[in-house]
Structure formats: structure tokens, C-alpha cells
Amino acid sequence: MKVFFSAKSILAVLYFLSGMLILTGIWAFVSMVTKHEIPTPLATWAVFKEVMHHPFQNDADTKGIGTKLLSSLGRVGIGFGLGSLFAIPLGLIMGSSKIAMKIINPIVQILKPVSPLAWFPLGLAIFQDSPKASIFMIFICSLWPTLINAAFGASHIPQDHKNVSKAFGFSTWKYLTKILLPFSLPHIITGLRLSIGVAWMVIVAGEMLSGGIGLGYFVWEEGFNGGNIAKILVAIIIIGIVGSLLDKCFTWLQQRFSYAA
Amino acid sequence: MIDTSILPTTAENVKTVTDELLKQAVSPETSVEVNNVSVSFKTAKGLYTAVKDITLSVKKGEIISLIGHSGCGKSTLMGTISGMVKPTAGEVIVNGKKVSSPGPDRGIVFQNYSLLPWLTVYKNIFVAVDSALKDKTAVEKKELAEHNLKMVNLWEHKDKLPGQLSGGMKQRVAIARAFSINPKVLLLDEPFGALDALTKSTMHVELLKLWNLDHREKTIIMVTHDIEEAIFLSDKVVVMNNGPAATIKEIVDVPLNRPRNKKDIVHDPVYMKIHDKLLNLLIDKFSIDDIKTDE
Numbered sequence: 001m002k003v004f005f006s007a008k009s010i011l012a013v014l015y016f017l018s019g020m021l022i023l024t025g026i027w028a029f030v031s032m033v034t035k036h037e038i039p040t041p042l043a044t045w046a047v048f049k050e051v052m053h054h055p056f057q058n059d060a061d062t063k064g065i066g067t068k069l070l071s072s073l074g075r076v077g078i079g080f081g082l083g084s085l086f087a088i089p090l091g092l093i094m095g096s097s098k099i100a101m102k103i104i105n106p107i108v109q110i111l112k113p114v115s116p117l118a119w120f121p122l123g124l125a126i127f128q129d130s131p132k133a134s135i136f137m138i139f140i141c142s143l144w145p146t147l148i149n150a151a152f153g154a155s156h157i158p159q160d161h162k163n164v165s166k167a168f169g170f171s172t173w174k175y176l177t178k179i180l181l182p183f184s185l186p187h188i189i190t191g192l193r194l195s196i197g198v199a200w201m202v203i204v205a206g207e208m209l210s211g212g213i214g215l216g217y218f219v220w221e222e223g224f225n226g227g228n229i230a231k232i233l234v235a236i237i238i239i240g241i242v243g244s245l246l247d248k249c250f251t252w253l254q255q256r257f258s259y260a261a
Numbered sequence: 262m263i264d265t266s267i268l269p270t271t272a273e274n275v276k277t278v279t280d281e282l283l284k285q286a287v288s289p290e291t292s293v294e295v296n297n298v299s300v301s302f303k304t305a306k307g308l309y310t311a312v313k314d315i316t317l318s319v320k321k322g323e324i325i326s327l328i329g330h331s332g333c334g335k336s337t338l339m340g341t342i343s344g345m346v347k348p349t350a351g352e353v354i355v356n357g358k359k360v361s362s363p364g365p366d367r368g369i370v371f372q373n374y375s376l377l378p379w380l381t382v383y384k385n386i387f388v389a390v391d392s393a394l395k396d397k398t399a400v401e402k403k404e405l406a407e408h409n410l411k412m413v414n415l416w417e418h419k420d421k422l423p424g425q426l427s428g429g430m431k432q433r434v435a436i437a438r439a440f441s442i443n444p445k446v447l448l449l450d451e452p453f454g455a456l457d458a459l460t461k462s463t464m465h466v467e468l469l470k471l472w473n474l475d476h477r478e479k480t481i482i483m484v485t486h487d488i489e490e491a492i493f494l495s496d497k498v499v500v501m502n503n504g505p506a507a508t509i510k511e512i513v514d515v516p517l518n519r520p521r522n523k524k525d526i527v528h529d530p531v532y533m534k535i536h537d538k539l540l541n542l543l544i545d546k547f548s549i550d551d552i553k554t555d556e
Binding site: 160161163164166167168169170171174178179182183259 | 343344345362363364365367368369371373375376377378379380388389391392393422424438442
């Protein structure tokens with residue numbers, strides 16, 4: 001029988017709760033100092049319940065917070081998915097061939113430091129459509145970490161593994177599927193984890209620019225322009241939780257595909 | 262010529278000895294021929310010659326050891342036979358064919374096991390069989406993998422990952438993998454170097470058992486720096502000079518009867534003589550700093 005409530009897990013929960021308590025304490029303090037310009041945790045909780053009332057409402061004029069969240073997640077999913085589809089093979093090629101590395105690496109080095117937001121107007125000019133421009137922006141910004149990590153993985157395959165492939169006459173396909181991919185996989189997942197983190201951060205900023213349905217626009221329009229600071233706080237909490245859940249998924253994948261040498 | 266040193270000593274090895282004599286008389290086939298091989302590498306400091314002008318001939322079914330100082334080019338020489346290293350000059354002929362790349366006629370057991378850590382024990386072997394023996398059917402390949410895993414007594418561990426095995430078990434998987442493609446020549450590069458003395462001893466006997474079960478048809482070339490190991494396993498011990506530009510210093514015959522007994526062999530005067538000779542050949546090459554590399 002697995003013990004769910006071991007001393008260790010209870011302690012972990014307690015530590016987590018005390019962390020949250022400290023955060024709420026600081027929040028309450030800031031709220032007090034700003035004379036409730038920043039709403040108290042309790043006031044925010046009330047707004048939170050109100051916002052969560054019909055989360056998946058999807059009428060023409062009123063959209064629930066859940067609908068907005070899914071809309072943001074959808075854009076991140078498409079942009080991140082396309083970016084990864086592009087970045088993984090390219091990274092593996094880069095890592096496997098010194099020539100490809102020398103050709104592609106300078107491009108990556110120049111484009112990587114560019115703020116993802118700078119790509120947004122370019123996307124808008126190309127697609128003439130702001131949701132598509134957001135996806136384009138996510139696509140670009142989720143390329144780099146995956147590309148770099150996949151390349152790192154592929155370029156660090158131990159000579160031992162390559163020797164096995166030579167000694168037993170592996171075909172290219174067998175080398176790819178039995179050595180290159182399994183060895184690079186943990187690195188690729190690390191890249192994906194970094195990428196999804198960046199993508200999730202960028203989507204909020206992107207949606208502030210693009211408008212439409214999404215968490216970013218919710219923060220800007222209903223929160224700031226609507227003068228409802230509590231809504232901004234609610235959105236921050238939701239964005240934070242979803243972001244950490246996404247990260248958890250990839251941490252789990254990382255553990256799943258790691259191996260002892 | 263018939264080697265008289267293998268005359269029967271006990272009743273039970275009469276048959277093996279007659280086989281041995283027959284083999285020597287009927288097929289003194291050369292399995293591996295190294296002809297004037299030199300290997301040089303380009304390094305930052307210029308051209309480095311690892312081995313120079315090496316000539317060596319190994320008969321079918323023979324077990325020979327390459328022994329020498331660390332970095333004397335034993336592994337490089339081995340590499341030219343496996344096809345991993347291209348000779349700068351000279352050529353290597355295995356089973357009548359010039360070596361230009363690694364091939365399934367030569368099974369390699371690497372120094373550090375070189376198992377693929379993400380594949381189970383069984384899959385590690387199956388992948389090798391699947392790649393090396395393209396003309397076999399899927400069923401035959403499965404049988405080969407199974408048979409060889411059972412030979413090294415690891416069948417019940419077939420679903421484990423290499424990370425879950427001890428060093429000795431990993432090396433047995435690596436040996437089973439090399440045997441499973443049924444190569445004519447088996448190349449072992451310091452195969453037992455990382456194992457503790459007790460495991461090592463067991464592995465020596467297991468290796469000879471596999472070789473025996475295969476009717477002593479496989480030629481085995483092994484790199485080692487363990488004198489006892491070299492004598493116990495080999496028919497000939499090739500002692501190499503110090504690198505760079507290493508050459509063969511001497512080839513010492515080991516005319517000890519097979520099957521050999523680990524416990525008894527050490528009291529054999531012939532064994533002791535060979536042991537002394539090898540020690541003398543190697544000792545003047547070893548500085549104090551290098552002594553630790555001997556074991």
C-alpha cells in the first residue's frame with residue numbers, strides 16, 4: 001500500500017502553505033500601505049469568485065475567464081507546437097553536423113536576443129491578422145531554447161554510443177531512433193520546458209497588444225482600463241498557476257525520459 | 262607443424278586435445294593478418310605515431326592478448342582490426358578480406374561496456390543482431406538474442422535497463438551482444454578492466470566457456486594490462502613496446518593445456534615461467550607512476 005500521508009508529504013504541504021501565507025501577508029501589507037489602491041486578498045477573493053462564476057461562458061458579448069484562458073492556451077499551443085516541430089529537427093541537424101552548426105548558429109545568436117514583442121508587428125504585417133500575429137510571435141520565441149538544447153544533445157552523443165552503431169552496422173534510421181533521439185530526448189524536453197515558459201510569458205504581453213479574447217487582453221481591458229485592479233490580480237494568479245502547471249508537465253516528462261547511464 | 266605441448270594430461274581432456282591436434286593439422290587457417298601497419302594521428306603538436314610497422318598473424322580459433330604499458334597503442338592496433346581506426350600505412354586482413362570499416366564478421370566488446378542506457382538488456386542485444394544480421398528472419402533474430410542472453414545467465418534480467426545492472430552483469434551483456442552476431446573474430450578491448458578481481462575471475466572462466474561451447478572456432482584478440490589474465494586466457498601474449506611509435510617487443514607462447522583451471526594453473530611451472538618472463542618484459546617499462554595502471 002502506498003502511503004499518501006507520510007510525514008514527508010504532510011511537511012511538504014505545510015511548507016507550501018507557509019510560503020503562500022507569507023505571500024498573502026506581503027500582499028495584505030502592500031494593500032494596507034497603498035490604502036487599498038491594491039485590493040486586499042479578501043476583496044480579490046470576492047472578485048475571483050465572481051469572475052469564476054460562469055468560467056466557460058461563450059456568448060458573443062460576454063466570455064468567461066475559462067474561455068479566455070483556453071483561447072490563450074490555444075494560441076500558445078499552436079505557436080509552441082509549430083515552433084517545436086521546426087526547432088527539434090533543426091536542432092538535431094545542427095548538433096549532428098559541424099557545418100550546419102557553423103551556418104545556423106550565427107543566425108540563432110542574432111535572432112535569439114530579440115524581444116518576442118518585436119516580432120509582433122512583423123507578424124501583423126505578414127498575416128494582417130492579430131491572433132495569427134500572436135501565434136507567429138509565440139512560434140518565434142519558442143524556437144530558440146528547444147533549438148539550442150536539441151543541438152546540445154545531439155552534439156554530445158558519447159563516442160561509445162557511436163562506436164556501438166559502427167560496430168554493429170546500424171542503419172541511419174536505427175542510429176536516429178536508437179541513439180540520436182533517445183540520447184537527445186532529455187535535452188529536447190529541457191528545451192521544450194524553457195520554451196513553453198517563455199511562450200506563456202509572452203502570450204500575455206502579446207494579447208495586450210493584439211486585443212481579442214485572451215488573458216492578456218483581459219488584464220489590459222477589464223483590469224486596467226476598467227479600473228478593476230482586483231481583476232488584474234485574479235488574472236496574475238491564474239496566469240501563474242497555469243504557467244507552473246505547464247512547467248510541471250514538462251518536469252514530469254523530463255523525469256519520465258531520463259535514464260541512468 | 263603440430264604443437265606437442267598440448268599432449269593430454271588427464272583422461273577427460275583427451276578428446277579436446279585430439280580435436281585441437283586435428284584442427285592444427287587440418288586447418289591452420291589464418292584468421293587475422295596485420296601487415297606492416299602504422300597509425301599516425303594529427304594532433305595540435307604535429308603528427309603523432311601511435312603504432313609503427315606492426316606485423317602479426319593470428320590463426321583461427323586462437324586467443325591472443327595484446328599487453329603493454331598504458332598508451333602503448335594496444336587499443337589503436339585493436340582499432341585497425343575492428344575497422345574503427347584506419348591504418349596510415351599497411352593493411353589488416355580478416356578472414357581473407359581487407360578491413361576498411363567495422364563489420365559484423367568482427368564482434369567487439371568495448372572497454373566500458375557501451376550498452377545503450379535507454380534500451381533494456383534484451384533490446385540492446387536485439388538491436389545489434391537486427392542490424393548486423395540483415396538476412397535473418399525476425400524469429401531467428403529473437404532466438405539469437407534469447408539464446409545468447411541465456412548463455413550468460415541473464416535471461417531473467419532481460420527487461421532491466423543497463424543502469425540497474427552491476428558492472429559484471431553489464432559486461433556479460435556486452436559479451437552476449439558480441440557473441441550474438443556470431444562473428445568469426447571477437448575483439449575485446451580491456452574487457453574486464455573495470456571489474457573487481459573476483460568478478461573478473463568468474464568472467465574469465467565464463468568467456469572460455471562460451472568459446473568452448475562454440476567449438477573453439479572463434480578467434481579472440483584481447484587488449485589487457487593484466488598479466489595473469491593474459492596468460493590464463495591466451496595461446497599467445499603479444500608484448501608491446503612503449504609508445505609513441507610502438508612496436509611488438511616479443512610474442513610469448515602460452516603452451517598450457519585447455520581447459521585450464523584457474524586454481525591449479527598458478528602452480529604449473531610453465532605458468533610460473535611465463536609469468537616471470539612477462540613480468541620481466543613489462544617491468545622495465547613501468548615507472549613508479551605507472552604501476553597503478555597495471556592492475
